[in-house]
Amino acid sequence: MRACGTMVPVSTSSLVLILVVVVVVLIAALVTGVVLTRRRRISLTQKQREQGARPTGYQASSGISLTPAAPEATVTEAVTDAAVTEEVVTSAPAPVEHPVADRTEVDGQPGVGDDASVPRDSVKRGFVEVDLPVEASEVEEIEPTEGRLERLRGKLSKSRNAFGTSLLGLLGAGDLDEDSWQDVEDTLLIADLGATLTMEIVETLRSRIVAAGVRTEAEAHALLRSVLVDALAPKMDRSLKALPHAGKPAVLLVVGVNGVGKTTTTGKLARVLVADGRTVLLGAADTFRAAAADQLETWGKRVGAETVRGPEGGDPASVAFEAVKRGMDAGVDTVLIDTAGRLHTKVGLMDELGKVKRVVEKQAVVDEVLLVLDATTGQNGLTQARVFAEQVAITGIVLTKLDGTAKGGIVFQVQRELGVPVKLVGLGEGADHLAPFEPGAFVDALLG
Numbered sequence: 435m436r437a438c439g440t441m442v443p444v445s446t447s448s449l450v451l452i453l454v455v456v457v458v459v460l461i462a463a464l465v466t467g468v469v470l471t472r473r474r475r476i477s478l479t480q481k482q483r484e485q486g487a488r489p490t491g492y493q494a495s496s497g498i499s500l501t502p503a504a505p506e507a508t509v510t511e512a513v514t515d516a517a518v519t520e521e522v523v524t525s526a527p528a529p530v531e532h533p534v535a536d537r538t539e540v541d542g543q544p545g546v547g548d549d550a551s552v553p554r555d556s557v558k559r560g561f562v563e564v565d566l567p568v569e570a571s572e573v574e575e576i577e578p579t580e581g582r583l584e585r586l587r588g589k590l591s592k593s594r595n596a597f598g599t600s601l602l603g604l605l606g607a608g609d610l611d612e613d614s615w616q617d618v619e620d621t622l623l624i625a626d627l628g629a630t631l632t633m634e635i636v637e638t639l640r641s642r643i644v645a646a647g648v649r650t651e652a653e654a655h656a657l658l659r660s661v662l663v664d665a666l667a668p669k670m671d672r673s674l675k676a677l678p679h680a681g682k683p684a685v686l687l688v689v690g691v692n693g694v695g696k697t698t699t700t701g702k703l704a705r706v707l708v709a710d711g712r713t714v715l716l717g718a719a720d721t722f723r724a725a726a727a728d729q730l731e732t733w734g735k736r737v738g739a740e741t742v743r744g745p746e747g748g749d750p751a752s753v754a755f756e757a758v759k760r761g762m763d764a765g766v767d768t769v770l771i772d773t774a775g776r777l778h779t780k781v782g783l784m785d786e787l788g789k790v791k792r793v794v795e796k797q798a799v800v801d802e803v804l805l806v807l808d809a810t811t812g813q814n815g816l817t818q819a820r821v822f823a824e825q826v827a828i829t830g831i832v833l834t835k836l837d838g839t840a841k842g843g844i845v846f847q848v849q850r851e852l853g854v855p856v857k858l859v860g861l862g863e864g865a866d867h868l869a870p871f872e873p874g875a876f877v878d879a880l881l882g
């Protein structure tokens with residue numbers, strides 16, 4: 435008898451059989467693994483393709499709604515449109531008077547070089563006076579822009595104190611006498627809502643307070659919120675026409691007077707687009723200010739975007755043209771063109787802007803002309819906006835430096851006056867301090 439546990443001898447053929455089984459099992463596992471990995475990769479690619487193929491506007495994950503321009507716009511039509519716009523402008527009922535002395539061109543051909551003979555509207559900033567954005571050794575992580583306005587609401591504290599807090603204090607105090615209504619009016623005027631809009635809002639508040647029988651502070655808050663949101667035209671299309679169409683990149687032109695934050699906004703906007711998975715090319719058509727192109731190029735490097743630049747003092751229209759050409763050749767999604775600051779009263783410089791747009795339109799549609807306004811300049815911003823809108827058809831407003839002012843009310847006025855939506859707001863010098871403008875979130879930030 436063999437004791438239990440004694441080893442049973444295994445024949446060579448059994449060993450071979452076991453080995454064959456093990457090898458077959460291993461091969462089967464390997465094949466299954468490969469098939470699963472392929473499937474996963476294929477489904478991911480399909481998903482990406484679906485995302486890329488969305489034909490019309492969508493809410494970008496970045497929180498800024500990006501859309502392609504209307505499909506019917508073609509280059510030729512755009513050129514014709516530009517001519518039509520100019521005709522309309524010339525036949526506008528009340529053209530803005532420009533003193534002839536302000537003309538800067540000397541030969542009828544607007545160009546930055548002309549300014550050598552006549553001083554431009556502002557002192558040139560040299561290298562030493564301009565803080566270049568921090569150079570990054572590698573492409574940076576970008577903060578998501580979804581909910582930025584909520585996250586940056588603290589930056590609106592100056593406007594909140596001057597505007598929301600005092601208004602709520604007045605309205606929440608119960609029955610308002612004439613003096614209190616006068617205070618409401620003054621608060622709105624000081625916050626830069628302008629006389630017409632202020633009167634409208636006061637009238638609406640007076641009638642609705644009575645009709646709704648507002649008694650508590652919470653009711654006053656709700657009423658004020660609804661009146662202010664309505665005054666911000668919440669239904670305006672604030673999507674950014676920054677997506678390619680008809681096989682060409684979207685082209686955005688950034689314009690405004692000196693020092694309002696055009697280059698900074700262009701850089702911040704490139705980050706927003708890159709964060710949304712878009713490819714971007716920057717055009718440094720600000721050939722006037724020393725270091726403007728360096729400033730833009732540094733912004734570009736931080737997000738891996740190429741910058742097309744020209745010689746200092748060169749023709750901005752030709753830089754813009756080259757940038758769009760390069761963008762088309764490289765197949766990027768969006769070309770962002772930064773232009774030089776120009777005072778709206780300088781006819782030659784305003785003509786130059788029209789030329790930049792027309793030259794670009796020889797090869798692609800300009801989908802957006804974003805006017806950058808410095809919120810701290812108050813009513814003057816409005817005057818600038820009117821003149822810029824006459825020269826180039828403004829499609830959106832970027833209101834910068836809202837963090838540094840108690841006059842957040844300019845947002846209300848500029849939209850009302852121009853019928854052009856505020857699309858973005860600058861809330862600080864930080865690289866990601868640019869937020870999509872949302873009326874509800876903005877009013878909430880003002881009212882605290």
Ligand SMILES: Nc1nc2c(ncn2[C@@H]2O[C@H](COP(=O)(O)OP(=O)(O)OP(=O)(O)O)[C@@H](O)[C@H]2O)c(=O)[nH]1
Pocket residue numbers: 690691692693694695696697698699720723726773774775776834835836837838859860861862863867
């Ligand atoms: N606080 C604050 N500062 C801003 C904002 N946007 C821009 N700036 C600052 O404004 C200054 C001018 O910005 P730039 O981008 O150089 O202005 P620009 O319009 O390109 O200037 P020019 O080319 O000379 O016309 C810089 O110091 C920016 O950091 C903002 O939203 N908030």
